[in-house]
Amino acid sequence: MKIVNKPFPPPRMARNQTPRAEFLDAHNEALLARCWRDKGDVHARNRLVTSHQALARASAKRAGGKGRELDSDILQHANIGLLKAADRFDPDMGFRFSTYAAWWIRAEIQDYKIRNWSLVVLPNSASSRKLFHNLKRVEARLVAAGDVPPERLVDQIATELAVTPEQVVSMQQRLSAPDGSLNRPVSDDGGTMQLQDLLEDPDADIEKEVVARMDSRTFWITMSAHLKRLSKREQDIIIETYVTDTPKTLDALGERFGVSGERVRQIRESALSRLRVSFATTATT
Known part of the structure; x- marks a missing residue:
């Protein structure tokens, strides 16, 4: 006879370490609520809250997102909402505590999310x-x-x-746009410039900056007029290479237009030459 050494499974009661929450029918629920409201019986309030902690846990899990582990902070605020509901619940209104508590739990979780979304305070209306x-x-x-x-x-x-x-x-x-550190490097090329270096200087000459911006605006209006003299593909290559915040590589543009990176370079150089001629012609007229 072959003997297999297998661990003996513990009894069901031993495996279930978490005691099941007390079930309250409508009568006992209203009785506990009145004891807390009228007499300040903390024990009654605690029984009312403890019997509905499964509701708080389910709301916290749902608020955390599908497939995510239960967030202890969200659960904590769900329980805070449950306590607020117990403090304000009126059993004489004729509805069950779970219906009332669900709203307070959801409101508390939502307020917590808004407060912690960003360091910048969001409106809370x-x-x-x-x-x-x-x-x-x-x-x-x-x-x-x-x-x-x-x-x-x-x-x-x-x-x-x-x-x-x-x-x-x-x-x-x-x-x-999530929060970011002002000490973060501007680029990934190993440079030392940080975002805080780009903040506006309060002592800067505002009038000079305004004039510079107006000159820049005039330049781009003129540039736009000259770009229109190029083909659509030439315009796109110039813009994607020199104007956009994240310039595209020759290979990336080649994939977009169905040509090689070298062909994109040739088109770009030809377009630049035509732009120089266009600017020069305008300047002499």
């Missing part, structure tokens, strides 16, 4: 909270449906969420 928590969902639904043209997307989101288009744009910018 009812409309701002609604916009913060529903913007991405509404935007994704409208884009997926394809019924709203891109130029009308912001207006449609504002209509559905009962806010102004300016509020939508502001929230989109906040949600798309």
